[in-house]
Amino acid sequence: MNFEEQTIKELNILKNTEKPIIIVGAAILGKMALKVLEYYNKKAICFADNNKALQGKKIKNIPIYSMKDAVRFYSDGVFILCVAIRKNIVPALKGIKKQLDCLDFNGDIISPYSIIYASQIKVLKRKIDSSKLANAIESFSVIHENTCKLPHLDICVTSKCSLNCKNCSALIPYRKPGVDADRIEIVKATKKLFSVIDGVRWLQLFGGEPFLYKDLLYVAEQISKIDNAIIISIVTNGTILPTKELLSELSRYVSIIFISNYGVLSTKLKEFVELCDKVGIVTNITDFSKQPWIDMGNFNKRYYSKDQITNIYNECKKDDCLYKITPDCKFILCERQLIPTIENNEDEIIELNDNTMDLNIIINKLSSILRLPYISACDYCKSLIEVKVPPAVQVQEKLKF
Numbered sequence: 212m213n214f215e216e217q218t219i220k221e222l223n224i225l226k227n228t229e230k231p232i233i234i235v236g237a238a239i240l241g242k243m244a245l246k247v248l249e250y251y252n253k254k255a256i257c258f259a260d261n262n263k264a265l266q267g268k269k270i271k272n273i274p275i276y277s278m279k280d281a282v283r284f285y286s287d288g289v290f291i292l293c294v295a296i297r298k299n300i301v302p303a304l305k306g307i308k309k310q311l312d313c314l315d316f317n318g319d320i321i322s323p324y325s326i327i328y329a330s331q332i333k334v335l336k337r338k339i340d341s342s343k344l345a346n347a348i349e350s351f352s353v354i355h356e357n358t359c360k361l362p363h364l365d366i367c368v369t370s371k372c373s374l375n376c377k378n379c380s381a382l383i384p385y386r387k388p389g390v391d392a393d394r395i396e397i398v399k400a401t402k403k404l405f406s407v408i409d410g411v412r413w414l415q416l417f418g419g420e421p422f423l424y425k426d427l428l429y430v431a432e433q434i435s436k437i438d439n440a441i442i443i444s445i446v447t448n449g450t451i452l453p454t455k456e457l458l459s460e461l462s463r464y465v466s467i468i469f470i471s472n473y474g475v476l477s478t479k480l481k482e483f484v485e486l487c488d489k490v491g492i493v494t495n496i497t498d499f500s501k502q503p504w505i506d507m508g509n510f511n512k513r514y515y516s517k518d519q520i521t522n523i524y525n526e527c528k529k530d531d532c533l534y535k536i537t538p539d540c541k542f543i544l545c546e547r548q549l550i551p552t553i554e555n556n557e558d559e560i561i562e563l564n565d566n567t568m569d570l571n572i573i574i575n576k577l578s579s580i581l582r583l584p585y586i587s588a589c590d591y592c593k594s595l596i597e598v599k600v601p602p603a604v605q606v607q608e609k610l611k612f
């Protein structure tokens with residue numbers, strides 16, 4: 212049975228079942244699964260999650276149990292496995308199936324692939340080639356001889372931000388003054404990248420603050436037409452309240468909006484979430500206001516040994532979220548490459564809209580970038596391990612170079 216047949220079979224089980232439905236994983240994909248259930252006129256009876264901090268809480272009034280309790284109460288139910296959306300699905304799935312086996316589970320299983328597929332084809336009604344989508348869902352940093360899959364890609368539509376955080380992971384206060392992407396050029400650059408890769412499971416419209424960008428809707432709509440771009444999300448800081456009309460239009464293309472909660476700075480957070488609920492966009496809030504942030508350090512050259520620089524780069528690479536397109540259409544691995552005083556090797560950046568480069572050159576350059584043991588910018592980085600600083604501290608002025 213191929214991927215599509217398997218997915219359709221699982222979705223038919225979901226559609227026709229009279230048994231209790233349990234969502235395993237009370238995180239991002241679990242919330243997206245609620246939308247899929249809504250599409251099929253079904254409801255989840257509970258979530259199940261191994262994270263003790265979540266157990267006993269509720270999402271949309273649906274209780275979150277431990278796995279043990281969920282299987283104890285509903286051992287023959289339909290369990291939707293909503294795991295590892297931003298990581299490698301295969302080992303995560305193996306682990307959760309093993310856990311279910313040990314708990315004497317004898318119900319049905321719906322895989323995360325089916326939920327991702329249904330969220331795009333059924334819920335968002337994207338008119339895309341489903342076999343390409345199926346192929347790209349599997350993606351997790353696989354580099355073949357002349358193509359590759361990426362788990363994640365940030366498209367930075369603007370480097371303007373409503374805040375100016377000293378330890379911004381995108382280094383916004385230290386980059387050249389904020390610029391917006393040209394909407395035609397950024398879409399062209401993104402399509403070009405997707406024409407040389409198998410796909411990206413997670414594509415994020417990013418900033419600065421994306422809701423400062425007037426062409427956000429246009430870019431989201433155009434990108435949703437790319438067959439091998441799977442889940443499209445937006446990241447915002449909760450300081451700007453878009454119109455209901457804009458959010459409603461975005462809900463046709465965007466699966467989820469991530470809201471970074473910066474405490475008192477995120478002045479519009481509550482209204483933003485209420486509006487998203489009204490138009491049916493899934494939100495996920497991360498509270499960055501209480502936990503310490505990572506010190507991003509200065510931009511002095513360190514003169515690391517080869518081993519040292521390789522180690523600090525590998526630490527960053529572990530999470531596999533290094534891939535980005537900048538507002539001026541460059542493919543980069545790290546925002547430190549955008550600091551004006553840092554010397555980059557030109558082989559570490561791809562000018563996607565350079566018309567002198569054909570697609571073969573781009574794919575060769577991309578596959579060599581993905582194989583690099585480190586990038587030059589790492590020699591200007593203190594590494595992002597351990598040193599913690601107070602959250603969301605604002606700097607008044609941009610640094611001048």
Ligand code: SF4
Nearest residue numbers: 372374376379383448
């Ligand atoms: S709100 Fe986010 S993007 Fe803007 S400066 Fe702060 S950390 Fe950076």
Ligand code: SF4
Nearest residue numbers: 527545547588589592
């Ligand atoms: S410069 Fe290198 S080590 Fe520093 S954050 Fe970027 S990728 Fe990681």
